[in-house]
Amino acid sequence: MIHTDLCIIGAGPVGLFAVFEAGLLKMRCHLIDALPQVGGQLSEIYPQKPIYDIPGYPEVNAQDLVDNLMEQAKPFSPTFTLGERVDHLDKQEDGSFIVSTSDKTKVHAKVIIIAGGLGCFEPRKPVVENLGLFEGKGITYMVKNPETFRDKKVILAGGGDSALDWTIFLSKVAKRVTLVHRNETFRGAPDSAAKVFDLANQGKIDLILSANLKEVSGNGVLDTVTFLDKSKAEIKIETDYLIPLFGLSPKLGPIADWGLSIDKNAIEVDTRDYSTGVDRIYAIGDINTYPGKLKLILCGFHEAAIMMHSAFKYVYPDQKLSFKYTTVNGVNSF
Numbered sequence: 001m002i003h004t005d006l007c008i009i010g011a012g013p014v015g016l017f018a019v020f021e022a023g024l025l026k027m028r029c030h031l032i033d034a035l036p037q038v039g040g041q042l043s044e045i046y047p048q049k050p051i052y053d054i055p056g057y058p059e060v061n062a063q064d065l066v067d068n069l070m071e072q073a074k075p076f077s078p079t080f081t082l083g084e085r086v087d088h089l090d091k092q093e094d095g096s097f098i099v100s101t102s103d104k105t106k107v108h109a110k111v112i113i114i115a116g117g118l119g120c121f122e123p124r125k126p127v128v129e130n131l132g133l134f135e136g137k138g139i140t141y142m143v144k145n146p147e148t149f150r151d152k153k154v155i156l157a158g159g160g161d162s163a164l165d166w167t168i169f170l171s172k173v174a175k176r177v178t179l180v181h182r183n184e185t186f187r188g189a190p191d192s193a194a195k196v197f198d199l200a201n202q203g204k205i206d207l208i209l210s211a212n213l214k215e216v217s218g219n220g221v222l223d224t225v226t227f228l229d230k231s232k233a234e235i236k237i238e239t240d241y242l243i244p245l246f247g248l249s250p251k252l253g254p255i256a257d258w259g260l261s262i263d264k265n266a267i268e269v270d271t272r273d274y275s276t277g278v279d280r281i282y283a284i285g286d287i288n289t290y291p292g293k294l295k296l297i298l299c300g301f302h303e304a305a306i307m308m309h310s311a312f313k314y315v316y317p318d319q320k321l322s323f324k325y326t327t328v329n330g331v332n333s334f
């Protein structure tokens, strides 16, 4: 049994920053993540993508941000269980919890912080015969390392932010990028869509609209992808890679069974302290919802700071917490 003050479920950017905020208040954290590495969506989906809306960083590479968050958390010696999904929360008589994972790890904690992002996510796959034959052999659902695609022919399929962002990014890396989308307009950010249309007009990428994925083929590895245009004519494209980016299916997984109030796959919270309505359980980052919620990293950071001040009373019931700037107390490691 691992004993800790706070058990943080999810080691994405928000869970990692929560360690720092907890540490300032002398609360220890143990983090559990179903993925084999920390960083959540940033490390798993877009490690090499630049991010432009982290305060103080005009531009930061997603993996660098994760590395910096780990560095920032280091003085407070967080401990980790990675590659294991949290399945159960069992409330104890004194109000604390025992958390159990898919691999039977048990953590005893005074407070639970759910920073589970999109939940245990899986990519939405197109319904096409033989897709599975080429997974890992030309078909991938995530861009982990853009260098994989250097000087390769790449087809991206999709109309959301991921498809647009990666089309823009890979247009500078790959030999040729083709973006295929089933509609005439994109769901993703208008700025990104405008950039994609510009790239197509300049001949830097191929853009195929109103087309649907029909077939994938190759001899052991993917070499041809067939689309159907709106007149049902076939478009065959030779390629090294196909990256279908149709989003992640929002699977809350076990979190949905913990008696919390759920709205559209997110946990409803009280914005005064991001508590869930179940005593000693908080939810921060992409996993929570409230009027006006924005699924942005910086919003999760704010929620972590507020939430820790509320959780303090469960860890130190006999102490009064007075707010101080970090310059007063410093960052005292433990």
Ligand SMILES: Cc1cc2nc3c(=O)[nH]c(=O)nc-3n(C[C@H](O)[C@H](O)[C@H](O)COP(=O)(O)OP(=O)(O)OC[C@H]3O[C@@H](n4cnc5c(N)ncnc54)[C@H](O)[C@@H]3O)c2cc1C
Pocket: 009, 010, 011, 012, 013, 014, 015, 032, 033, 034, 035, 039, 040, 041, 042, 045, 046, 050, 051, 052, 053, 084, 085, 086, 087, 115, 116, 117, 118, 119, 120, 121, 161, 162, 165, 253, 254, 255, 284, 285, 286, 287, 295, 296, 297, 298, 300
């Ligand atoms: C392509 C793309 C581009 C983006 N660009 C930006 C941007 O430029 N700026 C910005 O601010 N935001 C951006 N975002 C959104 C940003 O990534 C999220 O807001 C952020 O990742 C949320 O952080 P989080 O820590 O709440 O959750 P996540 O990063 O989703 O991490 C949650 C972690 O919880 C784990 N988990 C869930 N359930 C369990 C369980 N039961 N047991 C164990 N582990 C569990 C998951 O495995 C995951 O690792 C982008 C998102 C995408 C997809």
